Amino acid sequence: MPAFRDCLIHTGMTLFRASGAHRLAAPFTRGLGAILMFHRVRPAPREHFAPNAGLEITPSFLDAVLLRLRAQGYDILSLDDALEPLRQRRPSQRPFVVLTFDDGYRDLVDHALPILERRRAPFVAYVTSGFADRTARLWWLELEEAIRRLARVDVTVGGHRVTAPCATAREKRAVHSTLYWRLRGGDETALRDAVGALAARAGVNPETVAAEACLDWAGVAALARHELATIGAHSLTHPRLAWLGAEDARREMAESRARIAAGAGATPRHFCYPVGDPTSAGRREFDLAAQLGFESAVTTQPGMLFPEHRDHLCALPRLSVNGRYQSLAALDVLLSGAPFALFNRGRRVAT
Structure with a gap:
């Protein structure tokens, strides 16, 4: 199934790029904007065995993405600024994107942050507290x-x-x-x-794996003080929450916020579901996030933001910018929203 799915996605992206159909569909399918999902930003691996390279992009590609967004008239907004018009039912007239980085990797600071600073691009860092204190496992x-x-x-x-x-x-x-x-x-x-x-x-x-890959609390705290950064919670141990009992899932969400508040000096108001696909986060988890008082929560389910999401702020979709489709042509297809109109069978809110 995974191989078939990947083949289907690749075929779809190729057809959109070749036909240009996404450009015709964009006025109807791109919505108000999108939340972009990143994981690692670092130089490309040099070896032939790199199974997690799909979660990585290079610093130069991140820079190219930001330049492309601005050239095409997108506002790059903080998550709070993007959500406020939705809450007030007065969406922005310009398309926007929100940049999000999952897990709390060191390379967010080492490689991505200098680019984000140069381009004056705000972002969200979703931190898994157990990675910062080395008690959880990647x-x-x-x-x-x-x-x-x-x-x-x-x-x-x-x-x-x-x-x-x-x-x-x-x-x-x-x-x-x-x-x-x-x-x-x-x-x-x-x-x-x-x-x-x-x-x-x-x-x-x-x-050692966690220490080499992820920021410690001093690093997270320094990031939390940065004017461009918003710190979000990403659970205690990065489990698929839907596979846990209700109390364990609640604890993962609530205690991660408390630990980040203590360790970084910033209380997260936004949550990110680990793995975040429909088998890992569903209606129960969306309700838990709302009950715990999170102002928003993001999935990994692909899709654009529409006015209808004002009533589903704890089940927000994201677009994955990853190493498998590391090209500006692929980015243009994603931002059109056309693939997701098909993928979600025309539903704007896939919950």
Whole structure:
């Protein structure tokens, strides 16, 4: 299914770029604007095995994106400034985008921030508190590093044993794809147990992975003081909330806000659902975010913002700007909203 979905997305993007149909549809499909989703911003990996490269863009591409947005007449707004017209039922006359960066990676400061400063672009940093204090695990990075180090994997995932060679880059990519989607098909405990066993066998230290990848509290606090930054909450441990019991899900959301307030000196008013697809965040989670007093919450469900979202501020869609479609032509297709009018079958609010 993932391979079929990726093929379908690639085919759709190619057809839109070739036909230009997205430009004709844009006046009807682009809505008021969009929330753009980024993860890592750093120089491109040099090796052939880089399974998480889809979550990364280069600094030069981020700069090109910001220049393109301004050249096409988009306002780059803070999340608060973007939401206020929606709340007041008086949407802006100019299209806008909001820039969001998930997880709290170090490269947001090292590589993205100088560009954001130069272009005077406000942004939201959604911080996973457990990554900042090194108590939560970036299991997808642990998985990558374990497979990189091992010549063969032998691990049990959800009661099924997976054993395969992974000495070459091709074998590593194949094993990673198999394990990743099996892990995503199981619950959070099984996922972390399996990755933990594999990481231990490969000598991968979860705390070291988090320390190398993510900002500590001093870094988050410094970012919170930046005039362009808004700090949002992204849970305690980055679980798929819909897979947890209601009380555990509530705790992940509420305590992450409290820990960020204590560690960074800024109380988050906005939330970001980990993973954020329909299997990871749904009506229960949207209601929880509202009950906890968050002013907004974002998903990873693709779509544009429309006036109708004023009644769904805890279920906001985002557009993923990622390494798989790292081109300005692809950005233009995304910003037209045309693919999502088809993907969401004409529904403006997909909840």
